[in-house]
Amino acid sequence: MNTAVSRAEQPHMAMLVANPVVGDSRVEKSALSAVRAGYRVTIVGVGNASTSRVDHYEHIPIYRIPLDFTRHKAWTVENRRRNSSTAPEASGTSPLNRASRALHRLNRSWAERFRTVRESFRAGRPGGWRAVWPQTLDYEEAFLEVLHRLQPDIIHAHDRHPMAGAAAYSALQRAAGTPVPWVYDAHEWVPGTIIGGPPQAKTAWVALEAELIRTADAVITVTDHVAGELHARHRLDVRPTTVINAPRGARQPLPPDQRRPLREECGVGPETPLLVYVGMLAEHRGVFTIVDALGEMPGVHVAFVGSQNATVRQQLHDRAEEAGVRDRLHLLDYVPSHSVTWYIESATCGVSALMPYPAHELAMPTKLREYAQAGLPVIASDLDTQSAFVTEHGMGTLFEAGNASSLAAAFHRLLDDQESYRRAVRDPDFLASQTWEGNETALAATWHSLCPVQLPPDGPRSVAPADATTSQTEAERHPTLVVVGASGTDPWTEAWSRHAGEARGHAGSGTEADGDAPLMSAALDSWLEIDQLADAVLYHGLSCAHGDVDGGPLSEMLSLQRRQKQVGVLTEAPLVDAELLRDRPGHALSDWDPEVFGRYRRQALKQARPFLTMLEHGIPLFTSSQRTAHMLHGVEWIPTPLLAPSPPHLPPAGEARHDPQAPVSILIVPTIRSQAENRQLDRLVEGATRHGFTVRRPRFSRYDSAQARHADIVVDALTLGEWSQSAAHAWSASRLVVGHLDESLGTSVNTPLATAPAPPLLESSVPEIADTVLALAHSMDDERTVAARWQGRDFAESIYGGKMAVASLRGVWDV
Known part of the structure; x- marks a missing residue:
């Protein structure tokens, strides 16, 4: 019987520390030891301006709390206000003023002594350290919130800062009938430590440790001397276990492109x-x-x-x-x-x-x-x-x-x-006694006594670096793409797999405001997989791989960029200010009612804002709108690849189109149109219906561009000056598309387009649209019409087969 333990079955350890983790060798080594001991580990640190919220050490995910010390800042402001209000008003050099200031200094000295005694007493009461130094409460709430989201089976708290959060979570879980043990790892002798800030800071931290250390299920520390001091001062039932902070015995060189000796x-x-x-x-x-x-x-x-x-x-x-x-x-x-x-x-x-x-x-x-x-x-x-x-x-x-x-x-x-x-x-002999491996057994024994682990038959598993099996040359030859927001079969993953390298889809998730967020540990594991796997990450709109775990879409993208990943966003949002479009002669917005136009513009600006913010931060945007790419620097036109192109619905030369009894179907694509355009389309619907043709004019909310594959004639936008994704679907199914292409766009938007066949868009003006479409409907079997359908098929294969889209992406990303 296979007794190997899957990752999902492993007990989950949350390892807490109040620093960014980078360079904290004890935390790093402890985390690797916990993995070797059979645990699934998440490291929780505290972020700063130079670190990403989500990261990893080797293959172990790190989450850094964005701690803003709200309570501590408010307390500091109030203290300054109180101190300034008690300052002496007397000024000058007269004997009376000098005496007044001297008396104030004397009173302040006695007041400080009294405050020190009073706050020592307050801090020593249960939970009193929270009021004396609210920074302790900021740490407690931050770590407690993360623990609720991680739902660990065991907690390892490094140093004093995470103690309150670990103790509070453990007590809550014990009360709920699901005990979660916690280990306190004392890195130093707190009563003798230099702690910045006023005296009450140290008073509070010493009191916090004294109150909570006895609630820990186990205590470990760095030297026998500190272990003895802790045991005596806090009257612990069991002397703390000493785990010296020695390095690992084996040297592990770094790749030359990372660091040199x-x-x-x-x-x-x-x-x-x-x-x-x-x-x-x-x-x-x-x-x-x-x-x-x-x-x-x-x-x-x-x-x-x-x-x-x-x-x-x-x-x-x-x-x-x-x-x-x-x-x-x-x-x-x-x-x-x-x-x-x-x-x-x-x-x-x-x-x-x-x-x-x-x-x-x-x-x-x-x-x-x-x-x-x-x-x-x-x-x-x-x-x-x-x-x-x-x-x-x-x-x-x-x-x-x-x-x-x-x-x-x-x-x-x-x-x-x-x-x-x-x-x-x-x-x-000396070196053998000074290695981390020599202490790992005691550390694992402590954990296992509190939270047993079912180890695989071959014992603790080895830990390899995250990138040990991937060579740089392989990554360059076969770049891997992750598409976030992919649902089911995604055209981008299919196109990339066909023309570039490996591609995977990620369904993405919303923020907690959108509903129940996934368990943080699962989101971090997913992020780690993306970070290790991907050379490039492509996002569908505002989709986000991990909800708010990495601070939202923009923060997540910037985090990946800092880790040398290429990122980009696919969007069809109206990025160009509607005022600029309205000024173009004959544009769809040019004859809109001012009030209607104003509402549309405000809504469009709201939709565009998050994407324009991404653009300001250097995140490339990709769109299928040629007009948008033509007008905005940093926005690239890329033809959205179609999934499997439909087989051609074309008759042999000289034969009928299909069942002569089947009526010609006409689809009017829902898009932005001028008032004049809509009036002419009303006329088209009336005339087509009178001649026995079927006409569909769906609403935006009930329309998908792939529906264009099933109409004989597709009426695209006439006053936007470009073709839509509906046209691409129609051409791929050898359908006819009527619209208008602005000559100002031409082939300047995307260089590969210059070598492609001309778009088989059947031109029509607004006044002529009804007559143009009805004429086509009456001549579906004409040689000219059949030829146009073949041209559409060829054009779709050239532009929307995926090769051009992939080449464009790789050109922007240089992968």
Whole structure:
């Protein structure tokens, strides 16, 4: 019996963290371990201006909450208002005014002390931290809302920020009779952590952790020291499990088109000393100390592989410029956690320059183990935990935290005995004890004890990179298209498959306002499939692959563009302002009643607005309207391919059309028409009926352009100056089409059209339309009429067979 577990049957783990995930190696490694342990994983982070709302790490979907901190901002504004209202009004230098200001400062000092004591008391009450620092409530509500949409079976909360959301969701599910366990992963010692903002920020976060940690079903942390502190402070029933944040033992190189080894990217030769720092760029991490030390290390370069914090990066640039060492400073972006050791192994040594804060004394930075796995000796500041680790294993030198001269001296000492440090750090037994794989068993055991998994008979499955099986050359030779909004058999997927490469349809979904949204985890899985599969994504109108999961159609398209995907939108919306069209001589809108025209224009502008916004953001629009493409830059005319062309309904030469008793059928296409045109069509209906012909004049709401295949004569628009998709269907079925083509369009809209047969549009003016159609109806078997029908068939095959449409798409996208 096959006991393999399908993805749908796997327990779903939500892994929560309050950062964009990129560069957070513990989150990335934990997620991969959870997949290996048999879980279906979704990573939930918090977005910023430089990240997409939806992303993935390897093959694991990431959703970033668009957190706007509404409650915290309102609280801040109110606090500023309150503080400004209590400021002293006295000014000037008189003794009385000086005394007034001094008294105010004294009162404010006592008020601050009283407020600190009061808010510590408030924060310590159940849920009091929400009122003391409303940012905690913003995080709680944001994570709770996402958990309701994901409906996980187990939650892994990284650090303090997601705790409240995880605890609230778990409590709600337990009350409903469907328990969802949650794990708290304490990355640091919160009471000793530097937390930005006023004192109440730290007061609230410490109180939040103290209240909620005992509701967690399991607690894990990064060092034995922190585990002991947590156990003692919070009187936990079970000592937290230590899962050290070590790198994976295996090096995984990145493709050359993504990243090159560190020295190559820095442009530094093998003989030049090169320090490397990996991690967050922040003052309290000692990054400024490292730059200051460069002045005392002639010829030495330093590479910061860190977060994209624009402010700190500029400060590092400025500081290096002032010190005259700017040419020896290199700022580089993170690489995926599985490739860090491969990336940095060409450096001379690694550096950890943590500043002396209580939490840092307990911290065991991930970077130290990453340096070790890369074979690099280290220079570390003399804080308790990291200095003990470095000294115990003889892997480097120490310096006084915050002292640039001490750091430079430590580097020179390391160079003097570099080989002995390298031998120590490359000891096989030491390296084996400092790998993530060595801790994975404890992590998986914690999860399995809370949420058991049915593993396949061959054990945990391996995890391969998302693009491991697809070569770049294959993707270029056979570009894959995903069509969003495709229903049933889609002409675009069929045409692309026939003329370009693989194509798939995606039904798309509306936003939650349109009804029940799909489960977020399913939408993210679908997005991930599109992201991995597609070279290009074509959208039908305002269809959206994943509702509001990626912020709506435009946000979703921009997200895909940032991931180097080609995107485009098919639309028949009236994009050209009706005022511009109305001014054209003889246009259908030219004789409309002003009030009717005004209503039409307002409605058309409303329909056009979202598409014109896409155009402003660089999203190409594709339309079957030659007029629209002719008048708007960035809008491309593309002939919408027809599905399987109908067999020709043509008689052999000299034979009857078909059953002579069957009446000729006439279809008047519903489209925008002038008042004069409609009056002449009324006359046509009356005359055709009198002669025994059948006439259909359907409404917009009951019409599909494919209906034109079933009429003998199709009357297209006369005053729009172009043919419609109805004409294309009619020609493909060898029917006659009467209309008018504006010479100003000609063949300038689309270059491939210049080599195609001339459109077999039977020209007619508005005054002559009734006579023209009736004459055709009486001469269906004439040689000229049969020839026109053959021409229509040839034209449809040339233009609407799909080859031209695909070539046009590929030309715009360059795929």
